[in-house]
Amino acid sequence: MTREEAISILHGIRADNLNxxxxxxxxxxxxxxxxxxxxEQEPCEDAISRQAVLDKKxxxxxxxxxxxxxxxxxxxxxxxxxTPQRRDLRPRS
Numbered sequence: 409m410t411r412e413e414a415i416s417i418l419h420g421i422r423a424d425n426l427n428x429x430x431x432x433x434x435x436x437x438x439x440x441x442x443x444x445x446x447x448e449q450e451p452c453e454d455a456i457s458r459q460a461v462l463d464k465k466x467x468x469x470x471x472x473x474x475x476x477x478x479x480x481x482x483x484x485x486x487x488x489x490x491t492p493q494r495r496d497l498r499p500r501s
Contacts, residue, residue, distance in 0.1 A: 418444050456487045
């Protein structure tokens with residue numbers, strides 16, 4: 409099954425659950441809406457780890473006493489791609 413087919417099926421199920429008089433039905437409707445939204449997001453093909461980038465930072469100290477952190481573009485370009493982790497879609501209390 410493709411993502412598009414799954415989205416279409418979920419839209420159909422959601423349309424069958426439009427009775428908002430019942431709180432449980434409303435929760436199902438909202439859950440289906442969240443699932444559709446998650447499936448509609450495009451996957452990331454070229455993600456890198458934030459921590460891996462930060463691990464590449466170097467402290468540069470100038471003669472006048474100023475200092476700053478620097479990351480070279482070459483270091484970022486050589487980092488391996490990672491598989492992004494899905495965020496928790498549950499509402500925060």
